[in-house]
Amino acid sequence: xxxxINKIELQNWFNYKGDYAKNTFEFKEGLNILVGDNNAGKTKxxxxxxxxxxxxxxxxxxxxxxxxxxxxxxxxxxxVLNKSLVNxxxxxxxxxxxxxxxxxxxxxxxxxxxxxLVTKEIKCRKDAQNMVIKExxxxxxxxxxxxxxxxxxxxxxxxxxxxxxxxxxxxxxFVEGEQLGLMTPLEGDKLKDTINSIVNIGTIDDxxxxxxxxxxxxxxxxxxxxxxxxxxxxxxxxxxxxxxxLRALLDDNTxxxxxxxxxxxxxxxxxxxxxxxxxxxKQNKALKSQLDSILxxxxxAEAVINTTVNKYIAAYMNQTTFSICKLINEDGVRKxxxxxxxxxxxxxxxxxxxxxxxxxxxxxxxxxxxLEKSQPKPEILDKMISQDWxxxxxxxxxxxxxxxxxxxxxxxxxxxxEDDIELTKLDNIGQMFxxxxxxxxxxxxxxIEYFDDEEAGVIEKINHKLELESEKNEFINxxxxxxxxxxxxxxLVTYERALRELxxxxxxxxxxxxxxxxxxxxxxxxxxxxxxxTKNVSPKxxxxxxxxxxAKLLNETIVNAKDNEYSEFADRLGEKATxxxxxxxxxxxxxxxxxxxxxxxxxxxxxxxxxxxxLNKFNEIQEQPGGADQSLRRVAVVFGxxxxxxxxxxxxxxxxxxxxxxSPDTKTAFFKSLLNYQGLSQCMILNMDLWSAEKxxxxxxxxxxxxxxxxxxxxxxxTIQHNVQNNCVDIxxxx
Amino acid sequence: xxxxxxxREILKSDSLKEYWKDADPEIFNSRNLLSSDNNYIxxxxxxxxxxxxxxxxxxxxxxxxxxxxx
Numbered sequence: 001x002x003x004x005i006n007k008i009e010l011q012n013w014f015n016y017k018g019d020y021a022k023n024t025f026e027f028k029e030g031l032n033i034l035v036g037d038n039n040a041g042k043t044k045x046x047x048x049x050x051x052x053x054x055x056x057x058x059x060x061x062x063x064x065x066x067x068x069x070x071x072x073x074x075x076x077x078x079x080v081l082n083k084s085l086v087n088x089x090x091x092x093x094x095x096x097x098x099x100x101x102x103x104x105x106x107x108x109x110x111x112x113x114x115x116x117l118v119t120k121e122i123k124c125r126k127d128a129q130n131m132v133i134k135e136x137x138x139x140x141x142x143x144x145x146x147x148x149x150x151x152x153x154x155x156x157x158x159x160x161x162x163x164x165x166x167x168x169x170x171x172x173x174f175v176e177g178e179q180l181g182l183m184t185p186l187e188g189d190k191l192k193d194t195i196n197s198i199v200n201i202g203t204i205d206d207x208x209x210x211x212x213x214x215x216x217x218x219x220x221x222x223x224x225x226x227x228x229x230x231x232x233x234x235x236x237x238x239x240x241x242x243x244x245x246l247r248a249l250l251d252d253n254t255x256x257x258x259x260x261x262x263x264x265x266x267x268x269x270x271x272x273x274x275x276x277x278x279x280x281x282k283q284n285k286a287l288k289s290q291l292d293s294i295l296x297x298x299x300x301a302e303a304v305i306n307t308t309v310n311k312y313i314a315a316y317m318n319q320t321t322f323s324i325c326k327l328i329n330e331d332g333v334r335k336x337x338x339x340x341x342x343x344x345x346x347x348x349x350x351x352x353x354x355x356x357x358x359x360x361x362x363x364x365x366x367x368x369x370x371l372e373k374s375q376p377k378p379e380i381l382d383k384m385i386s387q388d389w390x391x392x393x394x395x396x397x398x399x400x401x402x403x404x405x406x407x408x409x410x411x412x413x414x415x416x417x418e419d420d421i422e423l424t425k426l427d428n429i430g431q432m433f434x435x436x437x438x439x440x441x442x443x444x445x446x447x448i449e450y451f452d453d454e455e456a457g458v459i460e461k462i463n464h465k466l467e468l469e470s471e472k473n474e475f476i477n478x479x480x481x482x483x484x485x486x487x488x489x490x491x492l493v494t495y496e497r498a499l500r501e502l503x504x505x506x507x508x509x510x511x512x513x514x515x516x517x518x519x520x521x522x523x524x525x526x527x528x529x530x531x532x533x534t535k536n537v538s539p540k541x542x543x544x545x546x547x548x549x550x551a552k553l554l555n556e557t558i559v560n561a562k563d564n565e566y567s568e569f570a571d572r573l574g575e576k577a578t579x580x581x582x583x584x585x586x587x588x589x590x591x592x593x594x595x596x597x598x599x600x601x602x603x604x605x606x607x608x609x610x611x612x613x614x615l616n617k618f619n620e621i622q623e624q625p626g627g628a629d630q631s632l633r634r635v636a637v638v639f640g641x642x643x644x645x646x647x648x649x650x651x652x653x654x655x656x657x658x659x660x661x662x663s664p665d666t667k668t669a670f671f672k673s674l675l676n677y678q679g680l681s682q683c684m685i686l687n688m689d690l691w692s693a694e695k696x697x698x699x700x701x702x703x704x705x706x707x708x709x710x711x712x713x714x715x716x717x718x719t720i721q722h723n724v725q726n727n728c729v730d731i732x733x734x735x
Numbered sequence: 736x737x738x739x740x741x742x743r744e745i746l747k748s749d750s751l752k753e754y755w756k757d758a759d760p761e762i763f764n765s766r767n768l769l770s771s772d773n774n775y776i777x778x779x780x781x782x783x784x785x786x787x788x789x790x791x792x793x794x795x796x797x798x799x800x801x802x803x804x805x
Contacts, residue, residue, distance in 0.1 A: 550754055
């Protein structure tokens with residue numbers, strides 16, 4: 001019976017702050033358009049319908065993102081309850097109520113109707129940390145038609161809310177725009193269930209199932225009668241037994257084929273679902289590997305440059321040293337250097353002697369020369385003094401000798417005699433010659449051409465690296481930095497596994513079909529002989545033979561009727577949905593030429609399924625994911641189904657943002673089509689497409705649609721605006 | 736599918752006609768099949784009302800075989 005939602009009231013529901021009276025939406029029985037900006041409260045209103053119809057709300061998932069339907073509990077109530085109320089108004093231990101009330105009327109006939117008030121509330125208390133739920137309250141009231149007073153009843157809550165939109169229709173009549181594709185199934189059992197609910201096509205499925213079972217039972221009874229038949233020869237009975245066994249094998253084989261079909265169907269679904277993700281992941285993987293390869297080459301080039309270039313630069317920067325070294329390595333120069341070193345040593349010695357001679361007398365000087373040649377150790381001289389004995393002449397040391405050794409010889413050999421500047425310079429010159437001598441050996445055998453060669457090599461390596469860098473930049477400009485995540489690997493694995501499974505199932509199916517042919521031909525051969533051999537039989541066998549033939553022919557007739565029924569249905573639904581679709585797309589020059597094709601698929605067990613596609617004028621399937629044509633395809637099919645239903649189902653169509661992806665012209669056409677559409681009893685369309693944030697009012701399309709519904713008494717136009725000052729929602733009825 | 740439409744298809748089917756050659760198929764609808772003297776027509780009652788009534792599918796099939804004393 002047709003349902004009309006009269007009003008919905010919200011209390012402390014998201015941004016709808018305040019009691020029910022403040023947040024009431026009253027609807028008309030036709031087209032109700034609710035318009036508002038982002039975050040005005042449209043989706044929150046849609047969620048209020050969801051709360052009543054499904055007992056859940058659509059909330060964003062923490063961490064992982066995305067939206068999921070959830071029951072309201074203590075973990076998420078703070079997301080639903082008005083934030084300003086919780087954070088500012090409520091004090092610790094204060095109680096409050098979150099709730100939604102919905103009033104609807106069920107029309108029983110032209111003279112009779114019932115009105116229900118459905119209330120779903122959650123009573124909670126503010127705790128130090130969060131809101132503590134104290135009670136969930138679901139109540140049903142019937143509105144007295146005369147006094148209009150609500151009277152509480154014991155009706156089962158879910159039973160009454162299912163009157164508004166039954167569960168199996170929810171995914172068609174209660175839709176979320178952005179998720180229209182996910183929530184409105186266009187294939188599989190859910191679609192079939194809905195189709196059956198609307199057009200009762202499933203009746204023939206039951207009849208066909210029954211006739212198949214009847215045929216199977218008749219065959220079995222025929223077999224047992226035949227086996228007990230005395231008139232039949234042993235050979236005939238053997239043949240019958242063989243035939244029965246073959247039939248059992250055939251049944252098993254049919255089951256295997258069915259299993260294969262199911263595997264094929266499931267994997268086709270997985271393949272189709274993951275196709276886009278797989279392709280993008282595969283492409284991403286290839287790009288990532290390409291980028292990794294470039295980055296790897298850059299790293300290698302860098303390492304090469306680090307060793308080669310640094311070596312080159314070090315050598316290049318020391319070219320002066322090199323030149324000197326080259327000079328030193330020339331024949332004769334090294335010899336000279338050696339001579340210079342010896343000379344400097346001699347100069348140093350002479351200077352030291354000269355210095356010492358200033359303090360030593362002639363005899364002492366000679367003595368030192370002699371001692372120096374014998375390389376005396378200062379430790380021995382120390383010992384001589386401490387023992388007061390000369391180890392050379394083996395006599396006691398004289399006072400003079402002790403003084404000479406202690407104050408002159410020891411400082412001389414220890415080098416602790418005071419240095420002068422000249423001696424220091426001579427030392428430096430000596431060290432310089434030594435250093436030159438050593439470093440010159442580093443470049444022995446290397447000439448100036450070495451640097452020229454190295455320079456060319458280094459430039460080549462640097463250029464190579466620059467080329468790689470530029471290749472990398474070009475790549476990133478074109479493809480981005482190419483990030484991959486685990487989900488992409490899942491897509492790759494799942495898709496590839498589905499392909500393998502599909503291939504395996506297809507091969508298995510082929511094998512079982514071969515087996516089926518073989519079994520059928522063996523059975524046919526036995527049946528051919530049966531006709532010859534089973535003539536004079538008992539009346540009971542004659543009877544069962546006749547029933548089996550009847551059951552077989554009846555089953556064939558019903559299967560044919562079912563085929564025709566489904567084909568005709570598919571064609572009709574295709575036509576009706578196409579008409580709706582083209583009506584929506586009337587202003588779209590390309591899409592208005594598209595049409596909707598409904599196909600039927602039949603499996604081995606005579607089970608049917610539907611597949612619905614949008615095709616262009618060249619009969620090519622249009623499957624751009626998320627495209628507007630795809631969203632409207634679903635709406636068109638639902639409306640097409642309703643067109644086909646002989647009796648109107650009369651459920652309200654409640655859609656949040658169903659037209660967000662359409663062009664302005666198509667949006668207008670969509671509303672026009674809804675306005676003229678007789679298949680639905682009531683429509684609630686929540687959207688922001690008719691709203692101008694700049695004007696804080698209707699935009700051009702909004703004005704156009706507003707004019708369109710201007711004279712329709714069954715339509716209503718409501719705007720929803722978030723009131724920042726009062727932290728609540730302003731509801732205005734433009735019509 | 737409309738049961739009566741299916742019944743018409745079955746009753747008029749060339750391959751099945753011989754089972755009710757003595758009966759007038761035009762007088763039957765999905766609700767009066769059991770009133771026929773023809774057991775095959777009576778059997779159609781159970782087939783067409785497969786999803787109706789309180790009895791199970793098994794009992795309905797058994798009902799058909801009882802018609803033929805099988």
